[in-house]
Amino acid sequence: MHRSVRLGVLLSGGGRTLQNIHERIANGKLDAEVVCVISSRGSVKGVARARDVGLPTHVVSRRDTPDPLFHDEIERLLTEAEVELVCMAGFACMWRIPPAFADRVINIHPALLPAFGGKGFYGCKVHEAVLAAGVDRSGCTVHHCDNEYDHGPIVLQREVPVLESDTPETLADRVFEQECIAYPEAITLLSQTLRAPS
Numbered sequence: 724m725h726r727s728v729r730l731g732v733l734l735s736g737g738g739r740t741l742q743n744i745h746e747r748i749a750n751g752k753l754d755a756e757v758v759c760v761i762s763s764r765g766s767v768k769g770v771a772r773a774r775d776v777g778l779p780t781h782v783v784s785r786r787d788t789p790d791p792l793f794h795d796e797i798e799r800l801l802t803e804a805e806v807e808l809v810c811m812a813g814f815a816c817m818w819r820i821p822p823a824f825a826d827r828v829i830n831i832h833p834a835l836l837p838a839f840g841g842k843g844f845y846g847c848k849v850h851e852a853v854l855a856a857g858v859d860r861s862g863c864t865v866h867h868c869d870n871e872y873d874h875g876p877i878v879l880q881r882e883v884p885v886l887e888s889d890t891p892e893t894l895a896d897r898v899f900e901q902e903c904i905a906y907p908e909a910i911t912l913l914s915q916t917l918r919a920p921s
């Protein structure tokens with residue numbers, strides 16, 4: 724019997740990535756189900772967005788949750804929700820991936836990794852660095868996560884031109900349009916090869 728892949732979404736900010744995934748599912752364009760949303764901050768727009776559309780949403784505050792509880796609590800919530808694939812969606816913390824979720828965690832980054840990635844390369848800072856470097860292509864990358872920021876085998880990338888007239892904001896918008904295509908594509912691709920965690 725067919726069953727949609729069960730997604731867990733980890734976020735720390737605005738939640739546009741989660742919203743895109745949710746809308747694609749609602750429009751029948753992505754065969755998946757968001758069964759667990761976890762935010763590392765309580766007061767961000769992503770939490771409000773998730774709750775507004777009725778998604779099961781939890782806050783595991785990075786500031787208030789010491790190690791190893793932070794890592795264990797995220798694993799517990801994902802396991803309890805029977806999550807099969809974890810999507811980092813602007814998650815600004817390092818979650819130590821436990822064995823049960825090895826190969827089941829992906830991230831989207833707004834640049835063509837391995838360039839312009841790593842700790843500190845987040846949101847607009849990425850696009851500022853791309854413009855400062857004077858390159859003529861940027862884009863986004865979906866990759867498997869290991870325990871390094873923005874690191875792990877690449878699933879797919881989508882490119883955009885960098886224009887002379889670009890500001891970090893205009894470039895961010897152009898890249899984000901591609902992120903909205905790339906993440907659902909990657910989820911579809913990976914869900915075909917996933918089996919339930921043991």
Ligand code: GAR
Nearest residue numbers: 736737738739740813831833845846
């Ligand atoms: C997205 O653009 C995502 O690519 C980026 O954070 C943004 C989250 O936005 N991720 C990274 O920079 C990872 N290093 P959102 O909170 O509105 O979804």
